[in-house]
Amino acid sequence: MRDIVDISIVGAGPAGATAALVVGQTECRSLLIDEQRQAGGQVWRAKDRSILSAPATPESRSGDNLRERLAASGVSQMTDTRVWQIERQGEHWVIHTLRNGTAGRLYSRAVILATGAREEAQPVRGWTTPGVIGLAGATALFKQSIRLPGRASVVAGTGPLVFFVASEIRRLGGTVAAVVTPNTRADWLARLPSMMARPDLLWRGGRWVADLMLASVPIYWGHAVKSVSGDDRVIGVTLCRLATDGTPLPGDIGIAADSVCLGGGLAPSIEAAQLAGVAVRYRPDLGGWVSEAESDGSTAREGLFLAGDSCGIRGAVAAELHGQIVARTALRHIGQASASDPALERAYRRASRFGEAMTALSVLRADPIGLATPDTVVCRCESLTRRAIEDEIESGAVSSNAVKSGQRAGMGPCGGKYCQSSVARLIALQENRALSEIAPPTPRPPIRPVPVSALAGDFDYGDLPMPKPAPL
């Protein structure tokens, strides 16, 4: 007889892990699944074992605290496990996993998807050069390995992340060649009222900026990286000023650097929910396409719940509270008495206000594709340039699915995670349509790369039933 879990939780970041802690207090059987070796998600990523000791940071403390609570709770964890497909079979959800090169299946009465976010990137000339990493990628490097991306880094991107990354480079003894952000000081001032909800975080961010200014690090407000130079490694970047609508203005600025951290805000990871049949809607204020879910996590699909950033980017603090709310919803679904908690919901709404203000700052300003020249690679996997994609749209491919089947933009190993928003923007631009009308392509499993050997399993070729060839 196969094992059936009551509640499976996919993603052990702030939302998923706290949901697991709530579920773990009950009698029901639960399982927390994550692709990393330890819980914490991207924001509270655990250190490599190569780090014997290092000064604590607010993120490392939160992560360690979470991992300690999980260990003490006895919640069953399946780490280093990737989920590549989710489907409904009869009364249950089937989660297809990949662990140590072996495919497996889990059956669950209810599933909480807490798949978090990924980073949006703005394609510019040379952004594929070795030495260019994502802003979120840089934070992974700091949190996990406590390493620098290079000797002198240009840190470019939106929202608070750009200042966090620059500050971490300084804390780890590196050099920030420049901070480049499309946001203006006026953008930040306009968000001050919402940021007052979290004076502690406002204070922390203020210190990052003040430290950079004291260290005479140039901060280019209202600018963007226009191109990256270097052949097999970065040697410098070119910046330009942006007009208020986000279009590049003339007057290039060159900066020498051996590394670039480049980011354009976070986008919800919606693929797993899409495979499970959850619809998406366009919410640029929450990071782009988000999964459709109620604030208590319930979806149109029975027994499927969503928690945290995957239903809109609101940040770790909100995600932690949302996980607890959604866990209660899932418990009620499987018949456990679990009252909703008005205080928790109020705290979640308050944390969301701050998170949403940060997301609004992180969303790329108008025309993020405007910096891509015709020969700029847009789809990294297939090396497709802006021109190639525009030609495809011109020839009648006016949906993400059509560009995908025509040019393979989104069919490569990343599964379209790093090109789809750019492809959608190019379609919208060329067809003069709203971005909300350009839906992401139909999701297809696997949502993480799976070796064919893992699916095929062990078999002896001679044992395969071979029908006799038909007589001629």
Added chain:
Amino acid sequence: MIRLVPDHSARIQRSEKVPFTFDGVALMGCADENLAAALMQAGVLHLRNAPGDGAPRGAFCMMGLCQECVVFVDGQSVESCRLTVSPGLAVKSRR
């Protein structure tokens, strides 16, 4: 100079360095360190050539999504950002 963000680099203690190779070139890296980070630290940024245009590529997302840092270990293609350094690890590139 006044620093509001202190320099912590001297306070980080790491595991001992162990030898590993990248396309046969001998490198040293901290045992159990993330391979993509260790390669970056060793100055190896160019990890593969894009199949489409042959252009050099290196680690990008650092979270196992973009597939840019994929290398071969034991004949398997794996993301270097999801592997760790071990003594004698032989990494082959897609260059």
